[in-house]
Amino acid sequence: MTAIAISRLHYPVTTLGPGRRIGIWMQGCSIRCPGCISMDTWAHGRGMTTVEDVLCAISRWLHHDVGVTISGGEPFDQPLALAALLRSIRTASAADILVFTGYAREAVADELRRLEGLADALMSDPFERFAPQTLALRGSDNQRLHLLTPLGVERFSPYDRAVNAREQNLDLMFDDDGAVWLAGIPRPHDLRRLQSLLRAQGHDLAVSEDAWPDRSQSEVAEG
Numbered sequence: 001m002t003a004i005a006i007s008r009l010h011y012p013v014t015t016l017g018p019g020r021r022i023g024i025w026m027q028g029c030s031i032r033c034p035g036c037i038s039m040d041t042w043a044h045g046r047g048m049t050t051v052e053d054v055l056c057a058i059s060r061w062l063h064h065d066v067g068v069t070i071s072g073g074e075p076f077d078q079p080l081a082l083a084a085l086l087r088s089i090r091t092a093s094a095a096d097i098l099v100f101t102g103y104a105r106e107a108v109a110d111e112l113r114r115l116e117g118l119a120d121a122l123m124s125d126p127f128e129r130f131a132p133q134t135l136a137l138r139g140s141d142n143q144r145l146h147l148l149t150p151l152g153v154e155r156f157s158p159y160d161r162a163v164n165a166r167e168q169n170l171d172l173m174f175d176d177d178g179a180v181w182l183a184g185i186p187r188p189h190d191l192r193r194l195q196s197l198l199r200a201q202g203h204d205l206a207v208s209e210d211a212w213p214d215r216s217q218s219e220v221a222e223g
Helices: 051-061 079-092 105-114 150-159 190-200 215-222
Strands: 003-013 021-026 048-050 067-072 096-100 121-124 144-147 171-174 180-183
Touching: 003 051, 003 079, 021 051, 021 079, 048 051, 051 079, 067 079, 079 096, 079 105, 096 150, 105 121, 121 150, 144 150
Parallel strands: 021 067, 067 096, 096 121
Antiparallel strands: 003 021, 003 048, 121 144, 171 180
């Protein structure tokens, strides 16, 4: 069995690629982009399970018209687990697979060669908090979409363009413990606006950014 750290699984996700998708968020990130909306996925050593158990959990969703988006956290911080997960999904279904990484493609070139044919598209490069956000599927415009297979070209080439308003929706997810998650690519300050709106109506919304220090501050504290 192959160990893997997972933050959460969800279906359907409609905001991270074409169609209805299985979302797999891996746990642990060494990049830690300032302004990241998924700071709860940074810590390593949490959510340990196995690739086999992940495949079992998502198997009921794997059918011919579904896609898979793998994000995090940082998937390439767990290269062996990522490879095993991709192979398992590829063997079990014909789903198109999109992987998000905060690394430049050039930095994970060796890993990508070992994953040849397993991922259909890759969104690379770190989120930049103050960069423009005008392109589809990107948190910031420096991020690059790489089409890795013919299926990737078919499914994801339409995303090499400007984002439209309809694509700036977010998926709302509820866990059994009452936690609420948002999936998608929010615009700058979207979560703060939502937090303010709910607070004005007497509701409290905590976002992961409140629970984690800014990267630069944590580096100073640790240094």
